[in-house]
Amino acid sequence: MTRIFMFPGQGAQHAGMGRELFGRFPELVREADDILGHSIRQLCLDDPDSRLGSTEYTQPAVYVVNALALRAARAEGSAPDVAIGHSLGEYNALEAAGVFGFAEGLRLVVARARAMARIAGGGMAAVLGLDDAVLRLVLRRAGLDAIQVANLNTSDQTVIAGPADGLAEAATLLLDAGARAVRRLDVSGPFHTSHMTSAAEEFAPALRSLTLAAPAFPVIANRTARPYPETGIADLLIGQIDHPVLWRKTVEALDTPDAEFLEIGAGQTLTRMLRALRSHRGDPS
Incomplete structure (x- = not known):
């Protein structure tokens, strides 16, 4: 063991x-x-x-x-x-x-x-139910370079981080792309x-x-x-x-x-x- x-x-x-x-x-x-x-x-x-x-x-x-x-x-x-x-x-x-x-x-x-x-003015969000390769593609096509992958946690959960306004825009796009949910995390910055x-x-x-x-x-x-x-x-x-x-x-x-x-x-x-x-x-x- x-x-x-x-x-x-x-x-x-x-x-x-x-x-x-x-x-x-x-x-x-x-x-x-x-x-x-x-x-x-x-x-x-x-x-x-x-x-x-x-x-x-x-x-x-x-x-x-x-x-x-x-x-x-x-x-x-x-x-x-x-x-x-x-x-x-x-x-x-x-x-x-x-x-x-x-x-x-x-x-x-x-x-x-x-x-x-x-480092203020940003945050993080957990994206549920979307493959991380699809997630990256959606962000890249939208020109949201400031929103980056921060945690690759599970097959079903990837955390993104960046400026607050970019996170809001990314959430809408990722939900439209098939994400089950996008949830803001209780942290104060765009860590990792x-x-x-x-x-x-x-x-x-x-x-x-x-x-x-x-x-x-x-x-x-x-x-x-x-x-x-x-x-x-x-x-x-x-x-x-x-x-x-x-x-x-x-x-x-x-x-x-x-x-x-x-x-x-x-x-x-x-x-x-x-x-x-x-x-x-x-x-x-």
Whole structure:
């Protein structure tokens, strides 16, 4: 049996996440509070200032809850053979594999979130029920070059990103082309597209200032859908910000008969994607 830990990213946040975890790991929670300058428990459980949906707060919050869930899984005797993470969740996968420590990872996530939050005026939308090749063709024929593929999640779901007005126009065209639905996502920018290149450049020095260890077990990179090498980890993480997440390719390569996937962290978003991929190929499990 190959056990694969999956860590969700931004979009998985919800009020109340981590409720059962904060009291179990008080030292880690205090460390997070010291780094963030606010109470992570209060943000996730009460969100008194309505900040949980803002990128600068969302990404660190999801990282912390995922990290607490990892420690809860380990305390119950569960350990991964492979780890994957969707976008932000990749930082949890790398932390689990010992590439950096919890605090180092959280500081990286804070720097990443601040850089990404500075790119305003755009968003993302999930396109359901349309082949990604058809989707690209529709966008190209309409001259919507600013709308780009951001996440290749499942056979039935591709996420696009770009300026808000372009997303609205793209939605109409894609629905006319046969998409079942086009749904705006609760994010504040056009992540994982060339619109984020300045954010990647801003974030690069924070990554390059660290000495990153080789992963203790395979972690599959969003950027390539291949295992992280022992060197060049920083380059892949920088490139992840302004390139698509190859989630479908990642999961399909790992989903062998002896694979056991466990979602670690906030919500069940990745578990639902796994079911969708299996359903498409006729596997009901």
